[in-house]
Amino acid sequence: MVHKLSEGSLEIIMNGGHYDKPIMQVLGSKKIQGSGANERFRLLVSDGKHSHSFAMLATQLNDKLITGELSDYSVVQIDRFVTSLLKNTGKGEKRVMIILDLTIVAPGTQVGKKLGNPQTWTEDSAAAAAAQPAMQPVSRPNPVTTFNIKPTPNPALDSSILSSQMTHPIASLSPYQNKWVIKARVMSKSPIRTWSNAKGEGKLFSMDLCDESGEIRATAFKNECDKFYDIIQVDKVYYISRCQLKTANKQFTNLKNDYEMSFTADTVVAECMDEASSVPSIKYEFVPINEIANKSPDTLLDIIGVCKSVADIQELTQRSTGRLLKKREITLVDSSGGAVVLTLWGSEAEKFDGSTNPVIAAKGARLTEFNGSKSLSCLASTMLRLNPDLPEAHKLRGWYDNGGANMDIVNISARSGAYGGGSNEWITFAEAEARQLGAGDKGDYYSLLGVLTFTFSDNAVYKACPQEQCNKKLVDQENGLYRCEKCNREYPNFKYRLLLGANVSDPTGDQRITAFNEAAEAILGKTSAEIGQMFEYDKAAYSQIFEEVKFKTFVFKFRTKMETYSDEARLKTTVMSAQPVDYKDANARLIKSIKALSGVEV
DNA sequence: CCCCCCCC
Numbered sequence: 001m002v003h004k005l006s007e008g009s010l011e012i013i014m015n016g017g018h019y020d021k022p023i024m025q026v027l028g029s030k031k032i033q034g035s036g037a038n039e040r041f042r043l044l045v046s047d048g049k050h051s052h053s054f055a056m057l058a059t060q061l062n063d064k065l066i067t068g069e070l071s072d073y074s075v076v077q078i079d080r081f082v083t084s085l086l087k088n089t090g091k092g093e094k095r096v097m098i099i100l101d102l103t104i105v106a107p108g109t110q111v112g113k114k115l116g117n118p119q120t121w122t123e124d125s126a127a128a129a130a131a132q133p134a135m136q137p138v139s140r141p142n143p144v145t146t147f148n149i150k151p152t153p154n155p156a157l158d159s160s161i162l163s164s165q166m167t168h169p170i171a172s173l174s175p176y177q178n179k180w181v182i183k184a185r186v187m188s189k190s191p192i193r194t195w196s197n198a199k200g201e202g203k204l205f206s207m208d209l210c211d212e213s214g215e216i217r218a219t220a221f222k223n224e225c226d227k228f229y230d231i232i233q234v235d236k237v238y239y240i241s242r243c244q245l246k247t248a249n250k251q252f253t254n255l256k257n258d259y260e261m262s263f264t265a266d267t268v269v270a271e272c273m274d275e276a277s278s279v280p281s282i283k284y285e286f287v288p289i290n291e292i293a294n295k296s297p298d299t300l301l302d303i304i305g306v307c308k309s310v311a312d313i314q315e316l317t318q319r320s321t322g323r324l325l326k327k328r329e330i331t332l333v334d335s336s337g338g339a340v341v342l343t344l345w346g347s348e349a350e351k352f353d354g355s356t357n358p359v360i361a362a363k364g365a366r367l368t369e370f371n372g373s374k375s376l377s378c379l380a381s382t383m384l385r386l387n388p389d390l391p392e393a394h395k396l397r398g399w400y401d402n403g404g405a406n407m408d409i410v411n412i413s414a415r416s417g418a419y420g421g422g423s424n425e426w427i428t429f430a431e432a433e434a435r436q437l438g439a440g441d442k443g444d445y446y447s448l449l450g451v452l453t454f455t456f457s458d459n460a461v462y463k464a465c466p467q468e469q470c471n472k473k474l475v476d477q478e479n480g481l482y483r484c485e486k487c488n489r490e491y492p493n494f495k496y497r498l499l500l501g502a503n504v505s506d507p508t509g510d511q512r513i514t515a516f517n518e519a520a521e522a523i524l525g526k527t528s529a530e531i532g533q534m535f536e537y538d539k540a541a542y543s544q545i546f547e548e549v550k551f552k553t554f555v556f557k558f559r560t561k562m563e564t565y566s567d568e569a570r571l572k573t574t575v576m577s578a579q580p581v582d583y584k585d586a587n588a589r590l591i592k593s594i595k596a597l598s599g600v601e602v
Numbered sequence: 603c604c605c606c607c608c609c610c
Binding site: 202221222262325 | 607
């Protein structure tokens with residue numbers, strides 16, 4: 001099969017002209033910056049006559065490269081692109097082409113070779129061509145003259161320039177180039193926040209902007225905060241110019257951009273009244289709910305689902321500041337068969353109404369893991385939309401209202417349910433062994449009704465670092481001070497903590513277990529402080545505690561994981577919680593399992 | 603120049 005490239009199209013494009021849907025060949029690709037969600041790739045493309053390596057792939061097309069779909073020698077139709085003039089230090093200016101959309105006409109594996117004999121395109125070759133017009137057969141009007149308008153050295157950025165067509169794609173912004181105008185839609189805007197720290201104080205608000213090439217966060221501080229807060233409105237489109245670009249701290253945003261920008265005293269903003277529809281609204285990369293369990297904790301995810309259930313508001317006290325917090329957990333489902341809990345905070349929690357089972361889209365929700373189950377939590381920066389006008393949302397609505405509501409779902413946020421989806425099912429040690437729980441990398445969680453057959457009272461209580469999050473065992477300096485190796489400092493005080501080793505048996509087997517502070521307190525029925533006092537002043541009472549608890553029955557929740565100690569692999573099983581038996585519940589479980597085993601109604 | 607984002 002012969003593939004025809006759009007010979008000469010590159011020259012037109014690189015001179016600032018337009019060429020409709022050129023066919024080009026990809027000759028190579030190179031990662032130029034970032035990693036993960038912030039990767040950006042440069043392509044070496046050829047139109048058969050020229051080749052050049054200043055084509056950038058818009059980030060939403062990265063997958064085509066990463067998956068290998070867009071391999072070298074692929075012939076592609078470039079459906080949409082924009083170009084941007086970059087002012088370089090020293091070497092004048094360079095135009096880059098940003099590919100926004102492409103269709104693979106023939107995969108590289110099929111083409112297998114370079115087509116034609118393309119010469120490297122340079123600004124010089126363009127100049128040479130312009131100097132020798134007689135050598136160039138002019139078969140069509142040269143669009144260069146109409147488009148290749150060089151920005152004036154010092155453009156007065158009045159509204160006429162702001163509203164001109166000469167806008168730059170967000171993807172092309174960098175700290176190395178400061179003459180630009182973007183035309184961007186405001187995806188979200190934060191409330192005004194004040195801060196006060198060692199470096200000073202102030203106020204700010206931030207907004208997330210997007211155009212078809214990409215997205216970027218912008219922040220307005222102090223004067224600019226006051227000046228622009230009311231002007232900037234979510235979902236509107238603005239021309240924005242003269243902001244300061246700097247490297248983004250990816251810890252705090254999941255926008256696909258290596259940079260973020262700050263408004264300055266020179267920043268110009270003008271609302272765009274026309275063509276607003278050509279600027280896309282929020283870009284999502286939705287993760288199907290059943291795939292959330294495979295993602296790492298503390299990452300930011302985009303998710304869409306139908307709100308299947310809503311819990312009551314809960315009030316709690318933030319441990320570090322004593323602040324009163326309000327939260328609400330809502331459960332989202334999608335057609336993947338998964339369910340996940342999304343936690344809303346503050347006023348978002350208070351005003352939330354899930355009574356109509358709305359579709360919820362969240363951009364940048366934080367994945368958290370607690371006791372082995374994963375859930376999502378909204379941050380201040382999370383963009384939450386109810387019943388958004390998105391294809392995915394309409395699809396979900398249709399699915400949910402036509403049977404999806406009754407579909408069997410696996411709730412990945414169920415507590416202690418890492419196996420088989422059963423949330424609080426009790427299993428036996430024999431079953432835990434048969435299922436090879438603990439063999440994986442991540443550890444497994446299960447519940448079991450068991451008897452405490454032995455407790456190790458030696459070293460069960462220790463003097464721990466008084467710091468809130470530390471808990472490291474202190475070294476007694478014998479001078480009234482205690483040293484924490486982790487904090488690398490000495491303290492006059494300490495707190496008692498428990499670390500209880502014990503054996504648990506059930507009718508099918510037994511297991512050596514470890515219970516840390518809170519779980520050990522639940523088992524021993526005393527606080528760590530009380531037990532510490534006994535250890536110090538009343539050894540008999542101390543020993544008695546550990547004797548009394550022997551042969552008590554508990555409902556345990558365990559986490560188990562195979563670990564290797566000096567070449568010997570053995571299960572490390574820790575107690576997540578230990579509760580006294582609720583016999584009504586225990587009987588119901590027993591009856592259920594008798595029915596299941598015998599097939600007989602009891 | 604912020605960057606806290608909570609709790610079981």
